Amino acid sequence: MKTLTISDVTLTFGGLNALTEVDMRFEQGLITSIIGPNGAGKTSLLNCISGFYHPSKGEIHYGDRPLTNASPHQVAKLGIARAFQNLELFRGMTVLDNLLLARHHKLNYSFLHALVHFGKASRVEAENRKVVEQVIDFMELEPYRKRNVGSLSYGIQKRVEVARALTMEPEVLLLDEPMAGMNIEEKEDMVRFIMDIQKERQTTIILVEHDLGVVMDISDNIYVLDFGELIGYGKPSEVAQNPKVIEAYIGKG
């Protein structure tokens, strides 16, 4: 069992603590959500995991591999993929090219192989195309495969972003507000995709999301952050009863 563990992580920006002594465990194959009011440190925490930030104190491990000081591309190569809150897509390229590019790190044939383009290179290339087509199928993106990403609607772009992460065949998938700004129909689609990813691929999913209804429905475990501190943890039903959580969301009665 490969578990992603965050132990005693503190992240400081010039005297301001974005995260204070946070401990979390993400079990393999489960959907674990991180919730909390705006500015609670949810995205900062994801940034620590993906290597965009390095914690000022504490450690992050994936299995027995330390991630604490890894750079983003190293984290990606370990099988931890991410979909961003604000779309980060290659806007000048087609959906297909965006996804093919995400197979980049799997391209480990040499330059010479690439030059002659047969043998290993063409085998790897064929394999990559197969994976990409499967993901396109899975995320129901067929109508858009040749379209330029920049020209697609926001909801579809969000879906392409998740698809691109999936193309890397990740063991862990970080989803940063995958449903923000979507209408009900698009949200329902996204929920279905997330549950299918968990069921069919046994991917560990770390979900940051503001829609509490969705979070309560699909999460196995929930962590609650407020002002960078962990204030609650448990199954959805437990978290919903937690007085500290209710206070953080609704205020003191």
Add this chain to the structure above:
Amino acid sequence: MSYFFQLVISGIVVGSIYALSALGFVLIYKSSRVLNIAHGQIIAMGAFIVYALTVWVGIPILVSLLASMVISFFLSMSVERIFLRRLIGEPIISVIMVTIGLMSILDGIIYLTPFGSVNFSFPSVLPVTPISLGGVSISWTQLVGVIITVILIGGFSWFFKRSTLGISMRAVSDDQLAAMSIGISVPRVFGLAWAMAGLSAAAAGAIIGNITGLNFDTLRAFGIVVFPVVILGGLDSVVGAVVAGIIMGLIQQFASGYLDGQWGLNGTANVLPYIILLVILLFKPHGLFGTHEIERV
């Protein structure tokens, strides 16, 4: 009529050299959004290394051209590693100041060598008599220079379109965060962009040096001449650099061929490119081939 064709030929010769000089500049801008003010110095250094290896060491000129390209490849890569790597994420103006500093340092180093004060010229290995075809003539040096330029530019385009590294470079220039998140090492791509820029600059320098002689100021000036070329082509377009390079070469040749001496005009070749540049930018502010980002609001 043959006068016209003569101007076209010289325009293409000069233009293709502009294109090759601009290529390195565009490579760096495209991947890291850095304007490399020291590009002319790198062009000059490439040329001087070829001369030193050919004349002082006695290596055949083609071998020393390759050697100089390899040396410049690693030199530029180290420049990126030492000076620019730690500036990733800093304001762009600081980065540009660093390249200005780099320009002064390289100037200083070159003034310490004989190349800073003395003009050298390459021994001619090619036949001296120019090739003539129906009243149009081109020297062997120019012809070989153009051929090498075309091969190099073709190679670069292939590299960008097809190779994995080239594609990672395009990905980085499109969206850095996304590139990192799919496992591309952005610093490595920056290093490679500088290295390739160094390589193409060395080749450009050697070709210019063979045609015009080795004068530091002339060579260094190519770092400035590339500005109108890359702005015309669109700062981040390789194709744009090539097309704009040729256009610029043709404009200059036509200007000095037809306008100079008329109506008391002189030195129009130096002015006209900028006038045309201004006019084109009025209508196409992103250059002929530059990325025009449409922001959805």
